[in-house]
Amino acid sequence: MKTFTKTYLSAQAQQQSLAHHRWIARTNPDVRIPRIVQVRPTEIDFEHLEGRHGGPDDLVALANLLGHQHTSAHTRELHAARLDTPHTHDTITITGFADGRRERLHRLLASGTVPEPALTPEAADDWLKQAAIMPAAFYKDSNPRNFLIADADVAVIDFDSLTLAPFGYDLAKLVVSTAMTTGPLPEDAIRRAVDAYNHHPRQRGLPGCSWREFAAWCEFHHVLTTPYLGTNGYRFSWHTTRPSWTTDVLRYLDKESAP
Template structure:
C-alpha cells in the first residue's frame, strides 16, 4: 500500500486482465454496494483506491450479507436472468462468466473422496441448472471491509455463475473457521438480511446448509493458514446435511 492506493500484483497477466474485467462488470451493476475505484493498471498489476475499514467481525456479518444480497439481486435483474448454471454466460459487456459446476467439480470430488463423502451427493447439489442464477465472487470474510455503517467489497480475482445463497454460505463458513461457531441468532440475522435484499424464495436454509458443505470441502486445504483456525466440523452450527442425506 502507498498513500491512498492499493496495488494488487499478479504473476499471470491473464489473471490481471480477468480481475479488471470482473471489477468493471460488478461496478456497472448499480447495486449501491461500495467497490474501490480502479485507478490504473499494468500488465501484471492493478492499482485500486485504498478504502478505509477493517475485516468484518461477527457483529458485522448481517450487513455483509445484505451487501452481498444487493449485488446478487442487481446481477440477476440486469444481466443473469436468462443465464443457466450449467453453461457459461456472456454479459452485455462481453464478459464470459463460467458456469457453476465445471470450475469446481474436480476439486470437490477430490476433496469429498478424502473426506469420505460420496460423489453422487456432490453431484446432486451441483446439478440443478434450472435454478435462478447469480454469481460467485470469493466470499472469504477478508474480501470485505467494514467501516461504520458501510460495507465495501474487495478482491475481484474469481467470478463464476452460482445459485443464490452459495456465496452467503461461503461467508458463514469462512467467518466460522476464523472466529469460531456462530450463534443461531447470527445465522438467522444473516439469512434474513440476504433474503430481504434478493427475495425470500431464493435462498432456503436447506440449500444454505448444503452449499456450506461445498465451501468446507473447497476450503479444507487452507485450514491453519490465512486466519482459518477452526475446522468446519467443529464449528458447524447444524448437523452435517450430507450425512443426513446418506442416511
C-alpha cells in the same frame, strides 16, 4: 491518491480481475468498490480504502449487502443466465457453477483430507444438477477479508474470483469462512443472516435460498476451503464449528424446517 497495488501471477489473471471489476461496477452500481487508478501488465493500483475486515458481528449487515448484490445482478443481467452454462456479456465470460468446481469437489472428497464431510461425491453431483435450473446469482469469494468496513460503510474488494452460483452460495462462503476464522457462530446470527439475505430476492419474487440449500452450500465450502486451513487466518474447521441442523437437514430428506 493513496493506492493499494495488487500483483497478479500473469497478465491474464490481471485482465480477468479488471473484467470482473467492470462487471461488478455495472451490475452493482450502488455498491462501494475501489476505483482503478493505474494498470500495468501484471499489476493493478486500486484506490486505497480504509476499513477493517468483516467479523461475526457483521454477519447480518454483510448478508444484507450480498442479498442486495445478487438480486441486483440477477435483475439486471443474470436472469438470462443458466448456471450450467458460461455467461457471456460484451467482453466478459463468467464461468458456470459446476465448471472446475465439480472436479475440485470430487478430487478433495476422494483424497480423504476433508474431515467429516456431510456430502458424498454423488450428493455433490446431485446438488450441481439441481443447481443447473436455479435462478442465477454469483460467487465472488465472500470471505470476511474481502470486505472493508468503516462505520456503516462497507466496501467490497478482491475481484480475482467470479463464477455463476445459486442464490445463497456466496452467503454460505461468508458464514463458513467467518466460522473458520473466529470459531462457532451463534445459531441465531446465522438464521438472521439468511433471513436478511433472502429478503432481497423474495422482494423480487425470487425463491431465495432454502435452509437445505444453504446447508449444502456450506458443505461445498467445507470441502473446498479445507485445503486453506492454517492459512488466511483459518484456525477452525467447519466440521467442529457447524451447527448440527446443517448436517441433519441434509441427512433427512423430509426435514426442511431448520434451524
